[in-house]
Amino acid sequence: MKFRFTLHGFLWLGAIAVAQFGLLMPTTATAASSSAYEVTAVEARLISAQDAVSAEAETLSAGLELNLGDGWKTYWRSPGEVGVPPQIDWSGSENVASVDFLWPAPERFTAFSIENFGYHEEVVFPLQVTLENPGQPVDLKANVKLLTCSEVCVPQDFDLALRLPNGSGIDQDSADRIGTFLARVPAEGGAAGIVTARSHINEDFTRLTIEITSSSEFHAPDVFPEIGNGGALGKPDIRVGGSRTLWAEFPILAYMAEKATPLSVTVTDGPERAFTVTPEPVTAAPVPPFDVARVIPGVDQLVWIALVAFLGGLILNAMPCVLPVLSIKLSSAMKSEGRSRGQVRAGFLAAAAGVMVFMWLLATLLFALQRIGVAVGWGLQFQNPVFLVLMLLVLGLFTANLFGFFEISLPAALTTRLTRVGGGAGYWADFATGLFGAVMATPCSAPFLGTAIAFALAGRAMDIAMVFTMLGLGLASPYMLVAIAPGLVRFLPKPGRWMLALKAGLGLLLIGTAAWLFYVLIGVAGWRATLVVGSLGAALAVASVSPWLSKNLRWPLGLTLAALAIVAAPSLATRPETAGQRGKISWIAFDRGDIARRVSRGEVVFVDVTADWCLTCKANKALVLERDPVLAALNGPEVSPMLADWTRPNEAIARFLEANNRYGIPFNAVYGPSAPEGIVLSEILSSGAVLAALRDAGSSTNSDGDGKYTELTRGAGAPD
Template sequence: FSSANPRASVLKVMAVAAIAFLGGLILNVMPCVLPVLSIKLTSVLKATGQTRQMTRNGFLFSALGVLTFVWALAAALVFLQWIGVSVGWGIQFQNPVFVTLMFMVIAVFAANLLGAFEITLPAALQDRLGASSARAGYISDFGTGLLAAILATPCSAPFLGTAITFALAGTPLDVMVIFTALGLGLALPYLVIAARPELVTRMPRPGRWMLLVRILLGGLLLATAAWLLFVLVGVAGARVAAFISALTAVFIIAASIPRANRWARRAVLSACVLLAIFGAGLISTPDRTIAAVDAMSHWQDFDPLRIARYVSEGETVFVDVTADWCLTCKANKSLVLDKDPVRARLRGGSVIAMQADWTKPDDAIARFLERHDRYGIPFNIVFGPGAPSGIALPEILTPQAVLGALDAASMRSLVSE
């Protein structure tokens, strides 16, 4: 906190923390909800039939898992910033090893829900935990919250960009306070059920309906795995993605063989994981899956040096910073940018549309975001004679917001349109 006016600084950080809390809460209903929904519903399903106290403890451990990931992410961002590395929200999805491990974990969880095998803790670990099924269950609850938080980070929610920008521009203490508030907002659904366990106990008694729900949740996780595989193609290349898919299939098959030798099974499973990490980390050949602009497209490759020149010539420039792993970007593209009247305006010749692909690390894009005080995507901004410094758009686009910014930047009135 600033030493010049400590009270004002504290109040400012608390205000931004409140914004971060709201951003984390909204993150629960962003397009990222598809990957996270199945994780959260699995928690509710598993809690059916438990005692009130066990239900409360389980959801508290899930909330702790969310906060643990947020704290670890905050610490990592502070460290990377300290050593001079460009940082941002969701940048871990630019790492092929991280995406590979997430894909394998989600695919294995999907196979588990669909009945291929049961995931259990090793016997030695269960003995160390006192052979307590409750304690083992709490570890699973913690992992559920951790995984849900990881899968939520590719999205940037309203208010989230403001909070993260303030945090990363401040001290390490600012970062931890604001990220903690963000984590509490993201974990609020777990905390609400922990406070009111009867919300779960009012569910129907266990029966055949639970099998149908398991199949539904398994399908959602398969969809999540497919999305992660698509991201992996962008950050590691199609050949590596195919190699990882084959290893994951071998992993699931080996885990599902009922009477396989225990040591042989462990050897195969370990080999699959190690080969996957090796393949993703050392032989990746990233493909340009988003920004490979062909001659028929109205999108140009991103070049920040050309923006000022275009504006000086009286042109209007629309910049879309996106990535394969950004689900909010995908929603903006399909619901707004690729639909009339916005698409017609971008294709009409009066606007130069640039697309910046941040699927994999790109210093030019990272510096561009930092210059505009942004540390996450989606980020859309319009430059023109009426706005040479740019008009930044909200994370969730609407046709009115885009067209209004284009009008203002090009010095056209809405009436003339």
Template sequence: MLMAALLAVVGLPAMAAEPGASEWATSESGKVRLISATTAIGDSAQLRLGLHFKLEPGWKIYWRTPGDAGYPPKLDWTGSANLDNPQPHWPAPHRFVLAGLQNYGYAGEVILPLDARAPDASRPVAARLAVDFLACAQICVPQKAELGLDLSTGPAEPSAFAHDIGRFAALVPGDGRRHGLSLDGAEALGSGETSALRLTVSSTEPFTDPDAFVEAEDVAAFGQPRVSLSPDRRRAEFHIPVPAGALLKPLAGAPMSVTVTDGMRAFETRMVPVPGTAAPMAAGEAPGLAGMLLVALLGGLILNLMPCVLPVLSIKVIGVLAHGGGERSHVRASFVASGVGIVASFLALAALAIGLKQAGAAVGWGIQFQQPGFLALMVVLLALFAANLWGMFEIPMPAFLFNRGGGVPHHTVLGHFLSGAFATLLATPCSAPFLGTAIGFALARGPAEIAMIFTALGIGMAVPYLAVAIWPDAALKLPKPGRWMVTVRKVLGLALAGTGVWLLSVLMVQAGIWAALITGGAMAAAVATLGLRHRLPAAARPAVTACVVALAGLALAAPFHGSANGEAGPEAGGAVTWGRFDNQSVARLVSEGKVVFVDVTADWCITCKVNKAAVIERGEVARRLSSPGVVALRADWTRPDESISRYLASFGRYGIPFNAVYGPSAPDGIALAELLSEAEVLAALDRAR
């Protein structure tokens, strides 16, 4: 027995190799070899190899995430020739209980498919693999095998192992579409030693033996799931506890992945759990969906009245005025097109949110304004829209975005559609009553709910357009277009230019003052160049167009070469002195008997600025926030910050503004409405004491 173990540890061969395979390395636990799906390299640089384990009864090896103990096979390809580092794929694991520990791995026989590449198809491949793995039965024995496989040049005929490698490759979890499996929701329950995950998974076929394996950097291990099935067995709810001491960070907002298995079916996906309620959701139930659709409809409608949408009014007003004295059919078609553009843009945002959520990335309302490149793009578009309203150009160069984008009276259907889309884009840095509630509900659910809620938001924002489409006489009664519109266009162009200046101030925070100066200066020069266009001969106008394009390119490139300003410290000089937000310090301050007011804001969030000017830093609220026993903390989300994203997610929020009040009577925090009122803030401060 000892001799057999020693032979396995040093990887001595036990039997002769077959064509397309290395020799077996044997031990007490079983044997392992390296195999190939082809007998030679062939013309393709791609190779399919496999690491083939045959284990004795009672012995097991580990998956890439082993569970409570153990470690996965470790592969070292040092010494190989004409072979890039092959990457293993992991068939769906099984759950084992060994000495009271939950472990994930394989028993019997398993092949780990390996995707490999031969850089030079004219040279043979020499695969040399040192594999370290842990095999366990009643005891665990570390193993090491030295394997070698040579593949010659020539036609790549299927080997005797092609079918076996393909059979185990089919057991590697995909995205679930092939097996009709999908993740509908991931929620974090409880806190500390009572933390757990609740996953909801749907299936087109009845479940037979479902299981779930969760992997997360900040959780040492997960317990065995408790599974509840719907009456038709097509919906499974997994309650997965976190053992005491295994949780390193809060579950809510933490990126992780899950592998769900059901017999021979399996799928794998990324997820970011959101805060959940303790009560489980009944099978097939979507609590409050109908009511939440109405909330989303109202949120989208109110979004038209929020300050961030005011710059878009220049485009809206010009579009409406252009219809004065026009034909009813043209009015109806143009406003329907604008409404469809808004709804389509919200659907595009929904698709983006679904994709980011499935990939495990942070999602939120308006987070694109955290990206300097996006800010520069908006500055460029706003500057060109303003120049168009000022009459500096009417056609050629930006015809697709401007003549067709709502900048001139002679709109096309596509132009109205694009103006609606642009209105949506500029509306995203704003929040509104009902909007945050609807967004939070959607992003805590599955793709279907996200699509429905975002569609309702789009319809709500499009209601004014659709109303004019239904009653076109409202636009037809306006004065006919005339010289007076030139003055209106100039005034509204100034509104767009002002919006661009505001975005430059945000860009300065994110990418530095030089990036903002270069972007702003380049677009100012571009607008000035467009102003000279009509004074030049026709032959010189292509050069003007080229100059404007070059300046716009410079404006877009500047943020990528800038450097962000340092992190802001505590703010002073206003009506309230702010400390820097730190989630851990909140609990400490509350334990000291303090009341804590948290303000999550960003330079690009206009609703945040309205709250600050109208409520937070004036009158009785400012006096209370500056009084003894009250601490004001500000979290700046101008740039991406994962800790702030997780904090928002812990309240089921995915956008800002967000404000919360903590205190001895409210240690978990009182979340306030998006649009603050003095009475609400003062009442929360009193309740938290």
């Protein structure tokens, strides 16, 4: 979806009210500056390097000087995802043929995960004034429309005038200020030592990649692309390779082909270096460079992330979503009774191999999808109805096997051959146990897991491989522990009648898991598809145990019914009403731009990104969010609880998560007047943490002047 938000009427009414209270303080004009326009947000004047117009003068060096109040800012010519650039009308001027308005390099401001570009504290826009009649007096008159923002946004509209008579002389103070900011105007690429500049926008206009090589080193660059009116870009991934290659990738949040202009890229690298280039479009996205900063002290960083990923996988074993996984593990452990130590070790190693194979396959798939520009994340396969039906079928097989309806076995010839080579047909079942257990663990998130996944999916192929390998090792560690010490199996109770009761209990757990998957399928595909899939599944269950069907007919009929269920799920899918918005909390629908608008009214916004398939999300909701005192706080007059339901694919939610460097859920953040960039909470919520975040975000404080500003509005005149 390609869209931007417009200024709301209340902002403009508020702006008028604020402007009425601002103090207009005219000052005495000097020969080289106009009288000042001064309000709380900004003090503005025209200045000139010349005190007067000399007899031969054809041009003048002037400037529009803005001194912004504490915590206020204004915008660059391309304001980013929000804001409005300054607009100057010179039509009232006399003896002026043209005015060339120059833009010093901007700064980046981030609030509510929204990127915008502009200036704070002070800025002088250099003006190159060409005279209509050289050597004659000049009346420079400017009507200035300016948007200034802090905790509120105030549009300014004022007039400035500067008259320069005939004469000579230099205003050195004004000349120095103009010269200072003229030096900050980006140079053209060739003059800045740029060797090559390349760019690539993918086919669905969701990702922009830029690569620039320079004859001098890059140190701490920032990149500001301009893609035309109506365009908006998210938070960039900027890397430096070999010190002279700059690589940057941007998510494209909005792109209007009819208003697009040739891509222009401005780069800043410290206060002394800024340049603008027009990259050459290429057909393939430039590959990320080997980022020295990420690897040196990269070993320390990679080791730390590897440990975080291992702990995330280990903790995942104890999460509520892994009850079916634990049941399968117990079933596997029961089968180990009577087997030799070597067979026990081999069986649990096979289960661990199943976990690792799934993790490596998942890593490969996510990397491939990432390379072609598809939004990726942890647990996203549960948004796919075909995947859900496959999982239901597999669960049905495990459940039927536990209840003794049939045994899963390989053909006799293959079983005999495997036995001869020492594997044993049972090892394939152990492998499948580990594989399926890993699959069923993915709808959960756990402490450390989000950090590891974010690092992997924001990095290189090596990062993805390392993180998912360590994650798999953590998840497989219970299997590996038994494989290392097979004697642990002896501590299990001896076989007896209790095993029948245990198998029945495990079967009931799997039935509960299947019921949960049906619930998820309703949210993803709707009631109609779910009823058809359920009917086919019931027919499959009856056919598999029917005594009047021969064994030769059961498999063909079962496969046919399973294929019909897989085909029916996506073909009959509808767009059901989101069930998650009903409940004890008065949720409002997720709207990224609405976060800023509500905070501008003094509200605190609690954002909950959830899904029907996320069991950790459900646990957070039941144990924390829908219990007092958190429930009372979320339904209070000062808090707006905002629900982002990711049960089905949603590009806006995916981009919001990516902007926050997250690729999985649950994700909870609190925004408010004191927290415009958001307070991100842990995956596992606690009442104390939520209440503290709500309290801290609601404290009314001004910006500290370090670039943390509250954004209130999208670009004026942009389409919804």
